[in-house]
Amino acid sequence: MKKYLSILSMQIINNIAYPGDFLGRSISIATFIFIFAGLWGTTFMIANTDVINGLTFPNMVWYFMMAETLELGRPRINRTISEQVKNGEVAYILNKPYNFLLYHFSAGLGDGAVRMTLNLIVGSIVAWILAGAPPPLLGWLMAFVTLIGAWILHFCFMALIGLAAFVVEETNSFELIYQKLVFILGGFLFPIDMFPTWLQNISYALPFPYMMYAPARLFVKPDVDLFWRMLGGQVFWVAVFVFLLAFVYQRSEKYLTVNGG
Amino acid sequence: MSSIEVNNLQKTFQTKRKAAGMRGSLRALFKPEYTSIEAVRGLSFHMEAGELLGFIGPNGAGKSTTIKILTGILHPSSGDAKVLGFVPWKERQKLAYHIGTVFGQRPQLWYHLPAIDTFMLFGKIYELDDRETKKRIAFLSEAFEIQDLLETPVRKLSLGQRMRCEVAASLLHRPKLLLLDEPSIGLDVVAKQHIRDAIKRMAQEENVGVLLTSHDAGDLEALCRRVIIVNHGQIVYEDKVSNLKRKFLTRKMVEVRYAEEVSPNFSIDGVEILKVGSYGVKLRFDTTKTPVDQVMSHLSQAGELVDITVSDPPLEEVIAKIYQDAQPGMRT
């Protein structure tokens, strides 16, 4: 366990070492929230209403702030894994005294922790200016709990995409599609509350809402019922994907020992 | 007629200093400190058309900077230069039609394409017509023995094969002057020899002038007639290669290996023994003081030779010696 903690802290230090990047990212976050607030500010004004499908304008801005936190802080390990699979490095890593997946989990978490903290700070300032006071404490709590499950689900997806390099040459394209599915079906750009019913049904049958919508929605409108439903969904999908990932990983490991990388 | 004329050339780089770590980065961001590096300091020389000139010196001596100024890649801080009658940094494009360049550490061939495709592209870049390009490729591929390599993607070639293709590509447009920056860097002995032979042959057949930088004295001996040695951005020596050899490349390092064990108190008159192992000896001697055949016969008498390597002293040592000879007062 200790070695994974040190991997994690290494990654955090690595991330803080470049002040230029830090500044660039802060401005990016601010820009995204600004655009989003522009879109919804105008929309509420033209619709001449305070509430759309139960969400107010401040709700929307803070919703997006939390969603953006997760989007920027989710693991981005698929490229590294693909590279390691393609250039055969993975065969050497398998012999090292740590678990390949746990290694990437710790590294991704260290990286994500820095990005998420930065986003929460800068994002909250911008959201506060544009939309007023933040959600209540209960919202923060529910968001943090569901962030964990969401993050693990993202990790599983990224790892599976990375390991796909065993079978196909080009895996970066899969990441694009996965990201867009989260953007739409996960409710990143458009809260699921505003979907037509048929699309809501499709969306809830898939893992994506639990990867994005859950923390963001509970953050702005904490709701005990919804919390347990979302948490239940997360537990279910995490079980499914961890099982799937373990299975795929074992197959790849066997493939490696037979074919020698 | 001279092909290169350089007068009091200077190039100074401004570099941002940055201390290591986070604090250093922050400080550099808000209060940058600059250091000047004088890469070239008042260089003057000339080169005749068709001459084979070696431009050597240790790493960081200013060789590459000079070549980059002469091709128009860098603007000098001050001074004049004319290459084939053009001022390189003002008439870069016109000049480029008449010179060929090879930068050993910066490949020009497209990595994923077979060399022939880059050759054809270069034909277009230099505005040759396709028939002419093909004829020229056929000729060059024979001269550089690359006929069998042309269709292979460059990424699959060995470094030596790739380098031969690089030099061939630089000759595609029949340049009058070839500027080679470290063409043999990283190559093994055989590949080096191969590439030297091909360059030599092209220089003779087409009367191409060659300016070559290297930090390997071997390139110089094999290719050049005249040599300029630079160090810290200045010329420290300028003469015929034969004179340089006679004066400074006289100390040879020899390593031999024997089939049977050698006695530990191995010695030859006039030869400095550096190391005696159980099967081998490493020694150094000065060819002007101790005749080569005398050393060789001693060595072969000592036992059955299985291997022998003769090498020149490293360039740094030669330069140190040049300094000593030029300024005897500085000797300590």
Add this chain to the structure above:
Amino acid sequence: MRQVKFILALWKANIQAAMEFRAAFFTQVIFMMINNGVYFIFWVLYFDKFNAVRGWDINTMMLLFGIAASAWGIGAFFFGNFISLAEVIVGGRLDYYLSLPRPVLLHVLASKSIGSGMGDLIYGIGSFMLSGYFTPDGTLRFLLGVFAGVCIFIGFLVIVQSLSFWLGNTVALSQFALSALLTFSLYPSVLFDATTKFILLTIIPAALIGTIPAEFVREFSWQSAIQMVSGSLVFLFLSIFIFKLGLKRYESGSAIQVEV
């Protein structure tokens, strides 16, 4: 004319290189089209719910995506180095282009092709054809809009990345500038207040890539036409000027070894 032949030869070499990895190339093209399509679902959902915002409806949005994606696609596929120019400068890779007898900037830009750009281009053209403005004069206006978009994309990024000649490594800054430009270009600028609109016409010229060309295709207006043409010319000439100015300070990676 001479330069046209030269550019054609470069594109040919790019395509030959892409065909060395054709499976990856076609995957990228197809996935990029799907990617854009899925992203556009957001606007389908949005306009399904709100019908129109300040004169913008789903058809105008399709025009905007059509123009922005085509412009980006042409830039990425035919002038692929326009997003990695800073790395080329800082890494000393301009040496190669400077030792050949051709215009350096043009040569650098056209020497790389990003395969997925073809996917964007095809998507963009498709989006335009389905937008309901696919008429002869609409097509002419579309072509002008795309041309302006390509000029602005490339001009803006060349300017930002040419700062590398003076400031050293600006890769992070360039990436930020790129993401800001791209993100803003995909939203109609009617959403924003006057100050922001002004910024989107000048410092981050995203409106000149998306909003203004889209409104111009929807309905001809002299104002948009002049904005587009003058904007593209200004950015194009400014980028060439700044790049040339920077070239005099080019250090070819010679001085970067020094770290104290």
